[in-house]
Amino acid sequence: xxxxxxxxxxxxxxxxxxxxxxxxxxxxxxxxxxxxxxxxxxxxxxxxxxxxxxxxxxxxxxxxxxxxxxxxxxxxxxxxxxxxxxxxxxxxxxxxxxxxxxxxxxxxxxxxxxxxxxxxxxxxxxxxxxxxxxxxxxxxxxxxxxxxxxxxxxxxxxxxxxxxxxxxxxxxxxxxxxxxxxxxxxxxxxxxx
Amino acid sequence: xxxxxxxxxxxxxxxxxxxxxxxxxxxxxxxxxxxxxxxxxxxxxxxxxxxxxxxxxxxxxxxxxxxxxxxxxxxxxxxxxxxxxxxxxxxxxxxxxxxxxxxxxxxxxxxxxxxxxxxxxxxxxxxxxxxxxxxxxxxxxxxxxxxxxxxxxxxxxxxxxxxxxxxxxxxxxxxxxxxxxxxxxxxxxxxxxxxxxxxxxxxxxxxxxxxxxxxxxxxxxxxxxxxxxxxxxxxxxxxxxxxxxxxxxxx
Numbered sequence: 166x167x168x169x170x171x172x173x174x175x176x177x178x179x180x181x182x183x184x185x186x187x188x189x190x191x192x193x194x195x196x197x198x199x200x201x202x203x204x205x206x207x208x209x210x211x212x213x214x215x216x217x218x219x220x221x222x223x224x225x226x227x228x229x230x231x232x233x234x235x236x237x238x239x240x241x242x243x244x245x246x247x248x249x250x251x252x253x254x255x256x257x258x259x260x261x262x263x264x265x266x267x268x269x270x271x272x273x274x275x276x277x278x279x280x281x282x283x284x285x286x287x288x289x290x291x292x293x294x295x296x297x298x299x300x301x302x303x304x305x306x307x308x309x310x311x312x313x314x315x316x317x318x319x320x321x322x323x324x325x326x327x328x329x330x331x332x333x334x335x336x337x338x339x340x341x342x343x344x345x346x347x348x349x350x351x352x353x354x355x356x357x358x
Numbered sequence: 359x360x361x362x363x364x365x366x367x368x369x370x371x372x373x374x375x376x377x378x379x380x381x382x383x384x385x386x387x388x389x390x391x392x393x394x395x396x397x398x399x400x401x402x403x404x405x406x407x408x409x410x411x412x413x414x415x416x417x418x419x420x421x422x423x424x425x426x427x428x429x430x431x432x433x434x435x436x437x438x439x440x441x442x443x444x445x446x447x448x449x450x451x452x453x454x455x456x457x458x459x460x461x462x463x464x465x466x467x468x469x470x471x472x473x474x475x476x477x478x479x480x481x482x483x484x485x486x487x488x489x490x491x492x493x494x495x496x497x498x499x500x501x502x503x504x505x506x507x508x509x510x511x512x513x514x515x516x517x518x519x520x521x522x523x524x525x526x527x528x529x530x531x532x533x534x535x536x537x538x539x540x541x542x543x544x545x546x547x548x549x550x551x552x553x554x555x556x557x558x559x560x561x562x563x564x565x566x567x568x569x570x571x572x573x574x575x576x577x578x579x580x581x582x583x584x585x586x587x588x589x590x591x592x593x594x595x596x597x598x599x600x601x602x603x604x605x606x607x608x609x
Contacts, residue, residue, distance in 0.1 A: 177482075179454035183429045213479040272553050275578065277481050277524055279555045281403055281608040282360045300361065300608040302434055304456075304481040304524075321360055343434045343456065345398065 166356065168192040169204035171231075173221045178210050181241065184342035188353055196225050205236055206356060211243030215267075215307070216255025218243055232260050237358040238334050245329060245336030246307060254307050263329045263336060265312035274322040277306040282319050282327075284339065289316035289330050291337075293354050299347045301339035303327070309338065361606045362572045363403035363579035364593055365557065366586040368393060370439070371411040373419040390423055394431045397586070400593040403608060405435040406459065406527075406581060410502070412440025421453050428454020436484055444473050451478060459527060461486040462500040465509065468521060475522025484557075485523040487515060489544070490531035496544055503531040511544065512551060519552045526552065527581065529559040537563025537585070542575030549576035557581050565591060565599045572605050 168185060170178050172194040185192045192208070193200060201207055209231060211218050222228045231238065231248075240248045249259045252267035259267070270276045281300040301319075308325040311318070317328035319338070329336040335355065341348035369376045374388045394405055407427070409420050417440075424437055437450050438459030447458050464471050464485050474483045488503040489496045489511040496511035515526055528548060530541030540558045549556050555578035558571045562582035571577045585591040597607045 177451050177454060177456060179425075179428055179452060180456065183454060184432065186429070187432070214476070275553055275555050277554070278360055279481065279525060280360050280363050280579070304434075306480070340434075343432065345432050349432060 166190055167203065167205045168208070168356070169201050169206075170194050170208040170210060171201060171227065172196050173218070173225055173227055180340075181208055181210055181342045184349060184352055185356075188349065188356065190356060196227065198226065198230050201227075201230060202234070206358070207234055207236060207238045209238055209240040209244040209248070211241065211245075211247060213243060214255060215243060215246060215252045215257040219247060219255075219257050219259070222247070228260060232262055235333060237355065239355050240334070240336035241342070242305060242338060242340060245338055246309060248329070248334060248336050249309055252307055262334045263309070263312065263314050263331055265310050265314065265326065265329070267307045267309050269307050270322050277304055278321045279304050281344075282321060282339075284317040284319055284327050286318045287316065289328070289335070290358060291316065291328065291330065291335055291351060291354050293357075295347060295350060295354075300344070301327070301337075301341070301348060302343045303339045305338060309336075359606045361403070361608045362577070362600070363557075364401070364568070364596060364607070365404045365406055365579055365581040366397050366402050366593075367406040367408060367559070367581050367583045369410045369583065370407050370420065370423065371409070372416055373423040376410065391426045391430055394427050394435070397593070398431050398433045401597055401609065402433065402593055403579070404433060405431070407435060407437050408459075409437070409439030417446070421449055424450055424453040424455050438484070438486060442470070444470075444477055447474055447478065451482065457482040457484050457525070459484040459486045461488065464518065465498060465500055465507065465514070468517065471518060471521035471523055475524070480522050480524035480554075483523050484525045484527055485518045486527040486529065487511065487518070488529045488531055491541075491544070499531055503529070503534070512547060515548055515552060519554050523554060525555045525557060527557040527559055530561065533561030534559070536561055539563065539567040540571040540575055540577070540580065542571055545571060545575035545577050549578075555579065562591075565596055568596060568600060569603050569605060572600070
């Protein structure tokens, strides 16, 4: 199993690498297109600000490469948001893999949403063996609106898409690598796809 | 629904846990990794590691500890103590810390908050504020609460939010160590004034104190040290009681 975590300068990728290591898989950190293309599975992480993350993707040409990948790809947090059409954060065009837009939570709630919230209405192999309403760890100020590609929903101010899937592309707003044993099970499911 | 968070705080010196910890069945209670794993298994929602003797010389030791925690613990954790620069935060995050907590350095140079939020995102910037109420007015204190300033708590908290902090960890010096409950009035004022999460710290003595700080103090999370370390309040029982009292928690 060749697992590559795309390393484009965004965020805490060590946690993701360690989470897979606990599952017995040594992930490679790389931004080399050849490494990414030849991987069996690809993780697209992202923490930080959307427009600067997108800029880093463009500088390395990864914005063109990622949408063409054929193997299972999992975007996490900002990674998932960047796979959408557009995000209000920095008015940033996304990779357009998921046909939905990313908006900011209103100030009716505390922003960022920070902590553990449940995921429900699960529908994907990614959630094989995961019960409804399990708690996941989330930290985000922007959310993806529901679309046909929604595979999990969460409530915070509104009901939004906390996971998305389009063909071989998966995205989770929550951090499975930081969500205890259940999160770990989701990563294990991803490895089995 | 987003749950209220329970956060044990571990004091670290030279990569080891310092405060006496009284867990049963632990091979090495001084090893932060062993303790962190234990807390994660008990249902802690996050962990805070506070390097209480942080110096330039022992920075490497702390970084190494962070790496070992990240390797073995599957819940989020924050690292604080002696953080003064973007480069230092970069190293901590690269070693697997999810968030960093800054305190005195933010008061001395508030631009640090902007710099960290711009570079790493607000979500990983916790600003810790120690304050003391003197004649009806709350004042910010530095260096673990030992040095008073004339900075007013609520004004500073507002500035901290505007500069891009993702969260505030508020410790009341009047309540810390008393085990008589959290500073719920000040916490509620903070929570109403700001639109970022507030972590209550200082004063936890019994289960009801946690109920009160979530209900009256409107806190988003509660942090404590000794009541957890000495097993006075086991986290599973705490969470069960919170749930019984209709406070949303992760069980």
